[in-house]
Amino acid sequence: MFELYFTPGPTALYFTAEEHIKNAIKTGVCSTSHRGQWFKDIYKECQQNLRELMDIPDDYHILITSSANEAWERIIENCVEEESYHISMGAFSQRFAKISTQLGRKAHELIVEEGTVPAFDAIDVPDSAEIITICLNESSTGASFPLETINALREKYPDKLIAIDGVSGVPVIPINFKNIDTLYFSVQKAFGLPAGLGIWIVNNRCLEKANNMVEKGNVIGSYHRLPDMVEKAKVYQTAETPNILGIYTLSKVANDMLEKGILPIRREIDYKSAILNQVIESHPQMHHFVENDLHRSKTVKVVKTDFESKQLIEYLKNKKMHIGTGYGPYKNEQVRIANFPTHSKEQMEMLVDLIEAFRL
Amino acid sequence: MFELYFTPGPTALYFTAEEHIKNAIKTGVCSTSHRGQWFKDIYKECQQNLRELMDIPDDYHILITSSANEAWERIIENCVEEESYHISMGAFSQRFAKISTQLGRKAHELIVEEGTVPAFDAIDVPDSAEIITICLNESSTGASFPLETINALREKYPDKLIAIDGVSGVPVIPINFKNIDTLYFSVQKAFGLPAGLGIWIVNNRCLEKANNMVEKGNVIGSYHRLPDMVEKAKVYQTAETPNILGIYTLSKVANDMLEKGILPIRREIDYKSAILNQVIESHPQMHHFVENDLHRSKTVKVVKTDFESKQLIEYLKNKKMHIGTGYGPYKNEQVRIANFPTHSKEQMEMLVDLIEAFRL
Numbered sequence: 001m002f003e004l005y006f007t008p009g010p011t012a013l014y015f016t017a018e019e020h021i022k023n024a025i026k027t028g029v030c031s032t033s034h035r036g037q038w039f040k041d042i043y044k045e046c047q048q049n050l051r052e053l054m055d056i057p058d059d060y061h062i063l064i065t066s067s068a069n070e071a072w073e074r075i076i077e078n079c080v081e082e083e084s085y086h087i088s089m090g091a092f093s094q095r096f097a098k099i100s101t102q103l104g105r106k107a108h109e110l111i112v113e114e115g116t117v118p119a120f121d122a123i124d125v126p127d128s129a130e131i132i133t134i135c136l137n138e139s140s141t142g143a144s145f146p147l148e149t150i151n152a153l154r155e156k157y158p159d160k161l162i163a164i165d166g167v168s169g170v171p172v173i174p175i176n177f178k179n180i181d182t183l184y185f186s187v188q189k190a191f192g193l194p195a196g197l198g199i200w201i202v203n204n205r206c207l208e209k210a211n212n213m214v215e216k217g218n219v220i221g222s223y224h225r226l227p228d229m230v231e232k233a234k235v236y237q238t239a240e241t242p243n244i245l246g247i248y249t250l251s252k253v254a255n256d257m258l259e260k261g262i263l264p265i266r267r268e269i270d271y272k273s274a275i276l277n278q279v280i281e282s283h284p285q286m287h288h289f290v291e292n293d294l295h296r297s298k299t300v301k302v303v304k305t306d307f308e309s310k311q312l313i314e315y316l317k318n319k320k321m322h323i324g325t326g327y328g329p330y331k332n333e334q335v336r337i338a339n340f341p342t343h344s345k346e347q348m349e350m351l352v353d354l355i356e357a358f359r360l
Numbered sequence: 361m362f363e364l365y366f367t368p369g370p371t372a373l374y375f376t377a378e379e380h381i382k383n384a385i386k387t388g389v390c391s392t393s394h395r396g397q398w399f400k401d402i403y404k405e406c407q408q409n410l411r412e413l414m415d416i417p418d419d420y421h422i423l424i425t426s427s428a429n430e431a432w433e434r435i436i437e438n439c440v441e442e443e444s445y446h447i448s449m450g451a452f453s454q455r456f457a458k459i460s461t462q463l464g465r466k467a468h469e470l471i472v473e474e475g476t477v478p479a480f481d482a483i484d485v486p487d488s489a490e491i492i493t494i495c496l497n498e499s500s501t502g503a504s505f506p507l508e509t510i511n512a513l514r515e516k517y518p519d520k521l522i523a524i525d526g527v528s529g530v531p532v533i534p535i536n537f538k539n540i541d542t543l544y545f546s547v548q549k550a551f552g553l554p555a556g557l558g559i560w561i562v563n564n565r566c567l568e569k570a571n572n573m574v575e576k577g578n579v580i581g582s583y584h585r586l587p588d589m590v591e592k593a594k595v596y597q598t599a600e601t602p603n604i605l606g607i608y609t610l611s612k613v614a615n616d617m618l619e620k621g622i623l624p625i626r627r628e629i630d631y632k633s634a635i636l637n638q639v640i641e642s643h644p645q646m647h648h649f650v651e652n653d654l655h656r657s658k659t660v661k662v663v664k665t666d667f668e669s670k671q672l673i674e675y676l677k678n679k680k681m682h683i684g685t686g687y688g689p690y691k692n693e694q695v696r697i698a699n700f701p702t703h704s705k706e707q708m709e710m711l712v713d714l715i716e717a718f719r720l
Contacts, residue, residue: 003388003391005388005391007391007393009601010390010391010392010393010394010601010604011391012391013385013390013391018385021381021385022382025373025378025381028363028365030370030373030548030553030554030555031363031365031367031370031371031372031373031682032370033367033370033684034370034555066426066427066430066556066600066603067426067600067601067602068600069583069584069599069600070426070583070600072582072583073581073582073583073584076582095583098582099582099583102579102581102582102585103579103581103582104579186600186601188390188601193390194390194603194604194605195390195394195601195602195603195604195605196426196556196557196601196602196603196604196605196606197556197603219462219463219464221433221462221463222432222433222436222458222459222462222463223429223430223432223433223455223459224429224433225462239429240426240427240428240429240430241369241370241427241546241548241555241556242427242555242556243426243554243555243556243557243603243606244370244554244555244556245554245555245556246556246603322391324393
């Protein structure tokens, strides 16, 4: 039996990814020029498949970055002249505020208790903030930001840009792109691909903002300036030689997900989430870190353990199943379990049975 | 027979790369956490193998970027407060000057005729310039910057940083790191790996410069600020989830090159370069673009054709051999042929025989 990875990312490869990578190597995808027609076809197909899978409107641009970290930097460089507003629910969402500060902007930050999400009324964005940043699924705590709060923020602050970190949420969580301006993710989480590729989706409001900043004499970066990235993406090109193998594999996996259907994928996620919840709730020595079940992520379960968490991790590892440690200060008292499209119902049932049987 | 890629990058994969990628997938390299010991071991081994292969001194740091484009940006952000000096021999070396300007610096530029390199006496760096940037091997023209000029520049300008674009030159061209401060390359050229990974090597003078800039209140970037990258690299970590598969494969290929021996690799490059030169010089309708044979790259041959170059390209493609077009404005009147470590003597002899037989 192979090792099974339920880690929150990097995680198990999507079950078709290996075959696609082998085909890419065999057919010469890794050797083709990024200026040639073959690469343009690959990037075009990748854009089309993501657009269909994630219901991305035609006037949103699908750009290539190297990571979600890079998207944080590019969003601040291109879309924030002076001030940003960040909703921080844990380690990952907090980094966005840090990056804004490092780039010389004034970062307003609403920090909520870890394991919770803010109430709509608690979100008070100053007039001076140009952007609101939200993490859809805080992978360090397992808290999931409510979609209705995003929609309400759009209504309350129509002039501010809204940026969504989709990392461990998309394509599972259905985003209404009309209510946001930019969304980014890296591919090693819910898409189940090798790390080293990020996707950055932007609308024309972001582009106008960047163009405005240029007109005012601001520096907005160099080879990955947003206006240049959009121009290149329109003709299925990139500034640098990109991760062609990654773009190819993402396109193929997105297509496989389309063929399976996003609704069956979401139903499977729901089923697996339910059996995971059940075993956590019935186990005498385990507890959800996110207490409010409405705010509990379906794709990343964060579990407090009454014992040292590595005991469960080691027990499962001996059965060739890998789950994640708690994040940062919670390393020894929590575990994190991913529930992504690549994890089959049968695999999740096996994991759940093992956890159920675990007693110290 | 497989397709053979003599394109200047992306190019043929190093002949062992496919096996390493398959092993990586089989053993779970793509699913392992970038915060875990396994990743640290991979990055450490990669650093060690590159250090040995390229003779990189112990006090030079080996960092991970996504591309050479990113290294351009990071070098300007972290090592240039106000002014830079660029030796531009073609499209690739010129981009560095452009990036410096885009980032708000004053970029001095010595532009030499394409297909040539500047004489040492022609290089007059203003006192105000903080860095001198040089492309070791201008992949658009096939001109190779003389190592003795780099050494002479070091002697003449000991206080200025020297940055080397090593892209299609390393590990073939032997660099004396003591005479330079930073060197970067992407892996899809002479290392023969899938694109989407860059290596950025820096010494402590670069680091001090970045720290100085921070003290003066300059912005030096965010998640890839040089001081943070160096700190992380010391413990074999990166800020973002990096291209783990790429780092693993680079490490393994560097090790394969070490086992073969860098001297045998260089001797093979010399032999293949000689037979390529011979066929170019003996062919009645082909001519070297770089006239001075001392400045002609061994790893990227740029050839003027008296006919439309795509006729040769198509002729070879029908025999399953791929060579590059001319770069930019030279697209239709030149071809570019790579001579990298992955190209065997036998493959190069086959290519040379076909070119020799080609007549319009």
